[in-house]
Amino acid sequence: MGSTLPYARYSPNLYPACEDAYRGSDGGCYDRPVALMSGGSSKGVTQKSGTGAGGNTQVAQDRRTVPNQLVAEIDSALTDAQADALARRHGLTRIVSQNIPLLGVTVGLFRIAGNRPLEAARLDLAGDGSVRSVQPNYRYLLQDQQGVPSEGDPAQYALAQLHLPQAHTLARGMNVTVAVIDSGVDAAHPELANTIADNFDALGSKEGPHVHGTGVAGAIAAHAKLMGGAPEVRILAIRAFGAGRSGAESTSYVILKGLDYAVLHGAQIVNMSFAGPKDTLIGRAVAATAAKGIVLVAAAGNAGAKSPPLYPAADPEVIAVSGTDAKDGLFTASNRGSHIALAAPGVDILLPAPDGKYQMTSGTSFSAAFISGIAALMLERNPALQPNEVRAILTGTARDIGAPGRDDLFGAGEADAFAAVTASSRTPAVPVVAVSDKLSQPPKAPDGNNTSVSRASDGSTPSTASDKSAANDANRPDAQ
The missing domain is CATH 3.40.50.200 (Peptidase S8/S53 domain)
Structure with missing residues (x-):
């Protein structure tokens, strides 16, 4: 085959790398989240003055998860109306839920209302008797x-x-x-x-x-x-x-x-x-x-x-x-x-x-x-x-x-x-x-x-x- 094929030169660069703010002195990621790079230059995180290590952690968490979203296993017997009521009890909005035969469970996707921290909302929902497990909605690249x-x-x-x-x-x-x-x-x-x-x-x-x-x-x-x-x-x-x-x-x-x-x-x-x-x-x-x-x-x-x-x-x-x-x-x-x-x-x-x-x-x-x-x-x-x-x-x-x-x-x-x-x-x-x-x-x-x-x-x-x-x-x- 010759070199006359119609090349598509627009492949996006989706190379995951550590954010500079989370890289160790030896260049290691150390379980920090990956970020996206485009055109060979990293997109750093700009922080307001006064944010310490806790601020870095919150930004890191936001980079690897979808902001304000939780994925939960909920009781399969719940109707949509009951699942919506469950969400409201915990300050959430149900985006969608679906039965997953592979796991034999119903999984719901929820949005956190207001500015509540993700972990606080997760623990609150996990304490409900109709919920088996709750986790962030992680990003994949x-x-x-x-x-x-x-x-x-x-x-x-x-x-x-x-x-x-x-x-x-x-x-x-x-x-x-x-x-x-x-x-x-x-x-x-x-x-x-x-x-x-x-x-x-x-x-x-x-x-x-x-x-x-x-x-x-x-x-x-x-x-x-x-x-x-x-x-x-x-x-x-x-x-x-x-x-x-x-x-x-x-x-x-x-x-x-x-x-x-x-x-x-x-x-x-x-x-x-x-x-x-x-x-x-x-x-x-x-x-x-x-x-x-x-x-x-x-x-x-x-x-x-x-x-x-x-x-x-x-x-x-x-x-x-x-x-x-x-x-x-x-x-x-x-x-x-x-x-x-x-x-x-x-x-x-x-x-x-x-x-x-x-x-x-x-x-x-x-x-x-x-x-x-x-x-x-x-x-x-x-x-x-x-x-x-x-x-x-x-x-x-x-x-x-x-x-x-x-x-x-x-x-x-x-x-x-x-x-x-x-x-x-x-x-x-x-x-x-x-x-x-x-x-x-x-x-x-x-x-x-x-x-x-x-x-x-x-x-x-x-x-x-x-x-x-x-x-x-x-x-x-x-x-x-």
């Missing part, structure tokens, strides 16, 4: 960083590093459903033709497609001029991120709705290319999703070496993915930590953007998306795999980079799609499609049998892009 387009196809290095061409001779993600909880996806983009099985707007908004959601979906499933991790996968496009103060953002309540929808609509993998603070309610939803046998993948975050762990990547049920560059170095902004499972390319990645355009972008968002794609290949090969088995195979077959053995930068190493897909099958098959001599050749495995059935989002049986599916099926080991 997408994990990408704007890049500058360069000559040629630097983004395509990811294919070789992950051994995706070899892996695609064994599986391409057919009959596997990946939920992408993100900003809006451009389902009309040629790279995503016949890929979006369903669209759900958890925000109830009317915003159009967004660069981040479209890019993440492309890293998973592109199949025209680009190639994603699983080009024949089905995607549930769940919009949970909308326009915020400095870019697309979401909240605990909206992400909970998105996770619930993904589970109810057959997701086998959930990609979460966003990050935020530790969140009890989302943590419970993540655990409940994993307990149903659904694979969860998340971006480690772009807050850098001094950041504390960000969530949901740091939840134990989630495969946390850090980012690498074309030379197997760590993406400078990537989070690190003992929770990192493995790494994947995330620097200068060429991906689809809305309106038929393309974007050059970086971030652990796209590292996570590649891993979700590889997991889809594994589940096509062996649908019986459980989340812990998917994790074990991915980490067990990863290519060790950095310091020998597991480390906090790359986890078990950089993912190897071919090795992971081969190890996923009870009877691995031999790849028969020629692969470029420039790619390293992993060892071949004995031949086997695997049957796949093509899919369509509308009940028909179209090809994934033009007649690519039919052409590729003819070259698959199963068809030989």
Whole structure:
């Protein structure tokens, strides 16, 4: 592919970093909230004179939560009128409430009236007998960083590093459903033709497609001029991120709705290319999703070496993915930590953007998306795999980079799609499609049998892009 693609140079910079006011002398965040950056310069917090440490804490809390909002588990037997009365008793206004089958509870979103401190309002509501738990409505941020387009196809290095061409001779993600909880996806983009099985707007908004959601979906499933991790996968496009103060953002309540929808609509993998603070309610939803046998993948975050762990990547049920560059170095902004499972390319990645355009972008968002794609290949090969088995195979077959053995930068190493897909099958098959001599050749495995059935989002049986599916099926080991 040449360098004549119509680049979209407007990717927002949603790189989370510590506010200067909350950075330690050594540059560390120390559990302070992340903030948004735009255009490479941080937006500091201006404080009035006379505010001390307590003022800093309140500003910090406001940065990572939606001001004056609480999310509460309330008695499911309450009618709307009774829920409104509950709110009034505690000086609140009920914004909305919804039953969440994933957790078996009803969750309400409430607004605090007047200028009461959030914690005082939380404790007051938590003391009501009709309420099981109360927490702030936390903010979540997408994990990408704007890049500058360069000559040629630097983004395509990811294919070789992950051994995706070899892996695609064994599986391409057919009959596997990946939920992408993100900003809006451009389902009309040629790279995503016949890929979006369903669209759900958890925000109830009317915003159009967004660069981040479209890019993440492309890293998973592109199949025209680009190639994603699983080009024949089905995607549930769940919009949970909308326009915020400095870019697309979401909240605990909206992400909970998105996770619930993904589970109810057959997701086998959930990609979460966003990050935020530790969140009890989302943590419970993540655990409940994993307990149903659904694979969860998340971006480690772009807050850098001094950041504390960000969530949901740091939840134990989630495969946390850090980012690498074309030379197997760590993406400078990537989070690190003992929770990192493995790494994947995330620097200068060429991906689809809305309106038929393309974007050059970086971030652990796209590292996570590649891993979700590889997991889809594994589940096509062996649908019986459980989340812990998917994790074990991915980490067990990863290519060790950095310091020998597991480390906090790359986890078990950089993912190897071919090795992971081969190890996923009870009877691995031999790849028969020629692969470029420039790619390293992993060892071949004995031949086997695997049957796949093509899919369509509308009940028909179209090809994934033009007649690519039919052409590729003819070259698959199963068809030989």
